[in-house]
Amino acid sequence: GYETTGTLPAGHSLRVTVSGSITDAGTETNTAGYKIYNNSNQEVTGSFSGVTTVNGTLTVSPREVSLTSASDSKAYDGTALTNAAVTPGGDGFITGEGATYEVSGSQTDVGSSSNAFTYTLNADTKAANYTITPVNGTLTVTPKLTEIVITAASGSKKYDGSPLTNAGYSYTQDVLVQGDVLTAVVEGTITDAGTADNVVKSYQVMRGGSNVTGNYTFGQSVKGILTISPREVSL
Numbered sequence: 001g002y003e004t005t006g007t008l009p010a011g012h013s014l015r016v017t018v019s020g021s022i023t024d025a026g027t028e029t030n031t032a033g034y035k036i037y038n039n040s041n042q043e044v045t046g047s048f049s050g051v052t053t054v055n056g057t058l059t060v061s062p063r064e065v066s067l068t069s070a071s072d073s074k075a076y077d078g079t080a081l082t083n084a085a086v087t088p089g090g091d092g093f094i095t096g097e098g099a100t101y102e103v104s105g106s107q108t109d110v111g112s113s114s115n116a117f118t119y120t121l122n123a124d125t126k127a128a129n130y131t132i133t134p135v136n137g138t139l140t141v142t143p144k145l146t147e148i149v150i151t152a153a154s155g156s157k158k159y160d161g162s163p164l165t166n167a168g169y170s171y172t173q174d175v176l177v178q179g180d181v182l183t184a185v186v187e188g189t190i191t192d193a194g195t196a197d198n199v200v201k202s203y204q205v206m207r208g209g210s211n212v213t214g215n216y217t218f219g220q221s222v223k224g225i226l227t228i229s230p231r232e233v234s235l
Contacts, residue, residue, distance in 0.1 A: 002032055008048075011039030022058045025129045030056035062131045063091035069103055069115040071137035076144045076215040078177030078207075080106045083139065086117055090133075097125040107139040110215045115139050143217050148172045152186045152198045152224035159231045163189045166198055166226065175216070180207050190226045198224035 002016050015037065020030030032053040036045045070085040086101040093099070099122060105115030115137040121127055153168030169184045176182060182205045188198030200221035205213045 008036065012044070013037050018056075020056070020058050022060050024126060025060050025062045027060075028058045030058045032056070060129075062129055063094070064133075065092060065130050066090045066133045066135055067099070067101075067117075067119055068135040069101075069105065069117045069137040071115065071139070073140040073142065075142050076108075076110055076177070078108070078179060080108045081139050081141055082106050083115060083137070086119070093125065093130070098122050099125065105136070105139050107141050109210075109212055110141050110143050112138050112140040141215075143215055144175065144177075145217055146172070146175050147217050147219035148175050148182070149219040149222060150182075150184050150200050150203055151222040152188070152200050154198060154224035154226065156227040156229065159193050159228050161191070163191045164226050164228055165189045166224065169200060176205065180205050180212055180215075186224070188224065188226050190228050193228045193230045195228075196226045198226050 002018050004014065004016070008014060013036070015035050017033045018030060019033065020028055022028040032055060034045070034051065034053065035043055036048055036051070038044050066089040068087050068089060070083040070087070072081060072083040074081050082103070082105065084101070084103040086103065088098070099119045101117050101119050103115065103117040105113065105117065107113045117134070117136070119132070119134065148171055150169055150171045153166045153170070155164055155166035157164055165188065167186050169186050171182055171184070182203060184203040185201045186198060187201045188196055190196035200223070203213070203218070203221075204211055205216055
């Protein structure tokens with residue numbers, strides 16, 4: 001396209017050729033050329049000295065592309081949560097161009113972390129043609145919902161002058177994932193005839209040297225009963 005100002009003598013015509021092209025992001029000159037013809041269709045460009053041309057500018061701006069790694073969540077199961085999906089957004093890549101992705105995000109225990117990734121543009125994709133904004137998703141692991149209930153052991157004996165204790169306990173089975181080990185501290189004691197509570201004071205779940213108690217949901221612990229019965233004495 002072009003615009004003209006001014007006029008030519010009657011019977012004369014102006015023929016304009018505009019040549020300019022750009023594909024990649026940047027700027028190029030859009031050059032105007034012309035020829036003038038009389039009413040006999042003869043070129044008479046050389047007879048005119050008062051014609052000036054002003055070149056235009058062709059500009060291609062980079063495409064705005066967001067690259068967003070997936071967000072995902074699950075309940076704790078002892079295995080790492082990963083999601084390798086990356087979705088281009090914004091203007092997106094043009095057909096035939098794009099990138100490959102290396103997603104490194106991983107979350108095993110309860111909590112959240114960034115789903116980090118890197119990208120490599122394909123060989124036919126020029127970096128200067130795109131303004132790329134990486135956006136990390138979030139990986140979230142929630143506690144296992146099935147409750148674990150710890151029950152302190154009970155015990156009994158006939159009075160013998162020594163304290164009765166029982167550090168034993170049991171807990172809900174088939175909840176811990178393989179490799180996780182639950183231990184509990186149970187406290188209670190009685191020496192004289194009667195009963196006393198045997199109480200779960202603390203507990204933890206370990207996976208090797210890591211404390212993973214927070215990966216589980218615990219219900220109210222159940223106390224045991226320690227019982228000492230009187231000795232039967234005949235005089």
